[in-house]
Amino acid sequence: MDKALIELLKSGVYETLYMTLISTLIAYVIGIPLGVIVYVTDTKGICKNRIVNFISGAIINIVRSVPFLILLVAILPFTRLVVGTTIGSDATIVPLVVAAAPFVARLVESSLKEVDAGVIEAAKAMGSSKIQIITKVILPEAKPSLLIGATIAVSTILGYSAMAGFVGGGGLGAIAINYGYYRYKTDVMLITVAFLVLIVQFFQEAGIRIVNKIDKRLR
Numbered sequence: 220m221d222k223a224l225i226e227l228l229k230s231g232v233y234e235t236l237y238m239t240l241i242s243t244l245i246a247y248v249i250g251i252p253l254g255v256i257v258y259v260t261d262t263k264g265i266c267k268n269r270i271v272n273f274i275s276g277a278i279i280n281i282v283r284s285v286p287f288l289i290l291l292v293a294i295l296p297f298t299r300l301v302v303g304t305t306i307g308s309d310a311t312i313v314p315l316v317v318a319a320a321p322f323v324a325r326l327v328e329s330s331l332k333e334v335d336a337g338v339i340e341a342a343k344a345m346g347s348s349k350i351q352i353i354t355k356v357i358l359p360e361a362k363p364s365l366l367i368g369a370t371i372a373v374s375t376i377l378g379y380s381a382m383a384g385f386v387g388g389g390g391l392g393a394i395a396i397n398y399g400y401y402r403y404k405t406d407v408m409l410i411t412v413a414f415l416v417l418i419v420q421f422f423q424e425a426g427i428r429i430v431n432k433i434d435k436r437l438r
Contacts, residue, residue, distance in 0.1 A: 224407070227394060232414055234308045235390035238380045239418075242315035243373050249320040253279065254327025255353060265339065265349050279321040287318050287379050291386060306387035311380060319376050326368035330361045363430050370426030374419045381415060391415055 253275060259265050260272035285293070291314040295305045298313040334357050342356045358365075384392030391411045399408030 227398070228391075228410065228414065231389075231391040231394045231411065232418070235377065235380055235392070235415070235418065238308050238311050238315060238383075238388075238390055239373060239377045242312050242319055242376050242380070243369070245312070245316045246319035246323045246372065246376070247369070249316070250323025251327050253320065253324040254331065255358075257324060258328045258331040258357075259349075259353065265343075265352060279324050282317065282321040283325070285318075287314070287382055288385065290314055290318055291383060291388075308389040311383040311388035311390070314383070315376055315379055318379055319372065322375060323368075323372050326372060327365065330364035330368050331357055333364050334360045363433060366426055366430045366433070370423050373422045373426075377415065377419060377422075 257272060257275050257279070260268040260275070262269075262272075264272075282290070291311075294314055294317060298310050299305050301313050302309045304310050338356060338360055339352060342352045347355065380388065380390050381392030381395070382388075384390065384394070384396040387393075391414055395408050395411040398404055399406075399411060
């Protein structure tokens with residue numbers, strides 16, 4: 220492996236981590252409130268509202284139904300409007316967030332549904348407000364499940380970032396396509412795949428360790 224390839228791979232790993240972590244962070248900033256809204260406005264939620272639940276659920280389902288590559292191309296004008304370009308790592312973050320936020324919202328909703336209804340009823344009986352129940356009871360109780368969902372989200376977003384290499388995105392995906400696929404360099408392709416697998420395994424292992432430390436049910 221020559222020095223130029225090593226430097227290229229270093230740059231690819233950095234860009235992949237940059238896109239993945241920033242996209243995940245922004246997706247959770249959007250996805251957590253959206254997931255909470257869907258959960259609390261459900262027929263069994265503490266703020267039942269059929270209209271809000273239907274609209275928010277419809278938005279999530281519509282965006283999630285669009286394959287990532289198609290979504291990436293479809294919102295190119297929006298991407299250019301936000302970051303001023305449609306190629307590179309910064310440009311890739313925009314479609315990654317758009318695609319990941321609804322996915323995160325569903326993960327959050329699923330995690331919140333695992334909270335014991337008895338705990339919520341106890342909080343109501345103690346006179347807690349709805350905001351207090353959400354912030355002091357539901358979200359803390361769902362924390363282990365939310366963290367497990369975060370590891371799933373990171374892996375999914377990482378996969379999306381690799382696909383973005385087909386249309387000018389940066390990172391390991393672009394290296395695998397431009398240097399491995401188009402130039403018929405199988406070794407480069409395999410190396411980039413190995414790096415992607417290692418990154419996914421790192422985040423999954425880190426997530427599991429954190430969950431094991433904070434999950435009271437495992438003590």
